Amino acid sequence: MARAATTADAFNAVAEPRRRQILDVLAGGERPVNDLVRLLGLAQPQVSKHLRVLREVGLVEARDEGRQRMYRLNGQPLKPIHDWVKNYEQLWTERFEALDELLQELKDKEAGDGGSDE
Amino acid sequence: MAAATSSGTAVLTLPTDTQILIAREFAARKHLVYKAYTTPELIKRWWTAKRGAMTVCDVDLRVGGKWRWVMVTEEGFEVAFHGEYRELVPNERIVHTEVFEGVPSDDDEGVLNTVTFTEADGRTTVTMLTEAHSREVRDTIIESGMEEGLQDALDLLEEVAVSLS
Numbered sequence: 001m002a003r004a005a006t007t008a009d010a011f012n013a014v015a016e017p018r019r020r021q022i023l024d025v026l027a028g029g030e031r032p033v034n035d036l037v038r039l040l041g042l043a044q045p046q047v048s049k050h051l052r053v054l055r056e057v058g059l060v061e062a063r064d065e066g067r068q069r070m071y072r073l074n075g076q077p078l079k080p081i082h083d084w085v086k087n088y089e090q091l092w093t094e095r096f097e098a099l100d101e102l103l104q105e106l107k108d109k110e111a112g113d114g115g116s117d118e
Numbered sequence: 119m120a121a122a123t124s125s126g127t128a129v130l131t132l133p134t135d136t137q138i139l140i141a142r143e144f145a146a147r148k149h150l151v152y153k154a155y156t157t158p159e160l161i162k163r164w165w166t167a168k169r170g171a172m173t174v175c176d177v178d179l180r181v182g183g184k185w186r187w188v189m190v191t192e193e194g195f196e197v198a199f200h201g202e203y204r205e206l207v208p209n210e211r212i213v214h215t216e217v218f219e220g221v222p223s224d225d226d227e228g229v230l231n232t233v234t235f236t237e238a239d240g241r242t243t244v245t246m247l248t249e250a251h252s253r254e255v256r257d258t259i260i261e262s263g264m265e266e267g268l269q270d271a272l273d274l275l276e277e278v279a280v281s282l283s
Binding site for chain 1: 130142164166
C-alpha cells in the first residue's frame with residue numbers, strides 16, 4: 001500500500017484529467033498526435049507535454065509510422081492502482097461475506113427463540 | 119454458506135477527493151446488522167475477514183466512548199485501529215473516528231466514519247462513508263494513490279483491465 005512519494009509514477013500521471021482523457025482515447029486504439037489534438041480540443045504543445053509524462057511512466061508507447069508518430073496505451077503501469085483499490089475492496093468484500101454467515105446464524109437463533117421480533 | 123444470504127460484492131466509490139464510500143446489502147433486518155457491528159463477540163466473527171484473529175476488541179458503546187480493535191494476521195503482522203464514538207442511533211447510524219496505528223501522525227483524530235443501516239423488505243443496506251477531514255490525513259491517503267479523480271481512473275481501468283489479465 002505504501003509507496004515512494006515520487007512524481008514519476010502512474011498514480012500521479014492519471015491524477016491529471018486531460019491525461020486520463022488521452023488514455024481514454026488511446027484505450028480505443030492507436031492514434032497519431034493530430035487525432036488527440038482534434039479530439040481533446042487542446043493545442044499540440046499541451047498534448048505533447050501530457051504525452052511525454054504518460055510515456056515517462058510507461059502508460060503510453062510510441063512508434064514511428066512513415067512521417068507520423070503513433071501513440072498507444074500500455075495498461076500495465078495502472079495495475080498497482082487497480083491492485084491497491086481492489087485490495088481494499090476485496091478486504092471489505094470478505095468481511096461482508098463473513099458478516100453474511102454471522103447474520104444467518106443470528107436470524108436462525110432469533111427464529112429459534114420464538115420469532116420474538118415479528 | 120447459504121446462497122440465499124449472499125447479496126453480492128461491496129461497491130466502492132470515491133464521491134469526493136476526501137471520501138471513500140462502501141455500500142452493501144445484507145439479507146437480514148437492521149437490528150441484527152447493528153448488533154453484529156457493535157457487539158465484541160460478533161465483531162470478532164467478521165471484521166478479520168478470516169485473515170487472522172482479533173486479539174483486542176474493546177467497544178465502549180456510548181457517545182464519547184472509545185473503541186480499539188487489534189488483529190494479528192496469519193503472517194504475524196499486528197494491525198491496530200482505535201477511535202471514539204461520536205454519534206449513536208441504535209439500529210440506524212454509527213459515527214466514529216478511526217485511527218490506523220501503523221501510520222505515525224500528528225493527527226490523532228484520523229478519519230471520520232459514518233455507518234448507516236437502512237432496512238427495506240427485511241433486507242438491510244449498509245453504507246460506510248469514510249471522510250478524511252484534515253489536510254494531513256488527506257495527504258496520507260493521497261500517498262496511497264487515492265488522488266483526485268481516481269474514480270475516473272478506475273472507470274478507465276474497467277475498460278483496460280481486460281488487457282491486464
